Amino acid sequence: GAVVSQHPSWVICKSGTSVKIECRSLDFQATTMFWYRQFPKQSLMLMATSNEGSKATYEQGVEKDKFLINHASLTLSTLTVTSAHPEDSSFYICSAPRTGGGPQHFGDGTRLSIL
């Protein structure tokens, strides 16, 4: 079964709305989670690293004031797309590694459409 849960799976909203996406690790604690974005016909691109109890680290070109990340507990990270515009429409997906290395576990992703 799934070890990382991501909600919602699909969001359609008006321009200017803020959208929150949740990523939960279900049977393990994740001090670090990762947020990726995928535009059509392109690869998954890392947006930011979410760190429990501290600030997220953002990849070059990703606006931290636009994409707010909160990792308030060992099992939950949230990504809020603030004042979303049509160009923010994309597929967003989170991942979390278990401690000690090994593969990352992914959520099912969220398809965001801004009208």
Added chain:
Amino acid sequence: ILNVEQSPQSLHVQEGDSTNFTCSFPSSNFYALHWYRWETAKSPEALFVMTLNGDEKKKGRISATLNTKEGYSYLYIKGSQPEDSATYLCAFSGDSWGKLQFGAGTQVVVTP
């Protein structure tokens, strides 16, 4: 190579045939090479995490090899079945274990 590149972008395989495809990655600052299988409307499923040059891993009919010196990995599917149809992603860990740099994937379609 600065990016992770996968080829071919897509391939069609007849059921029962074997196939393979490539992932090329930067050969410096290597931590690990990950392979994922991604079916539509599902989350990517981890297949292999490979860390050592010359590593070979196998999971059922799927296997992978790794050459860190020249920066490539092959994924093999033996005796393809329709349920093998998916997009296969490779991802490179360079700066740190957790941060993955993905290729665009190879879409495999297995027809009966």
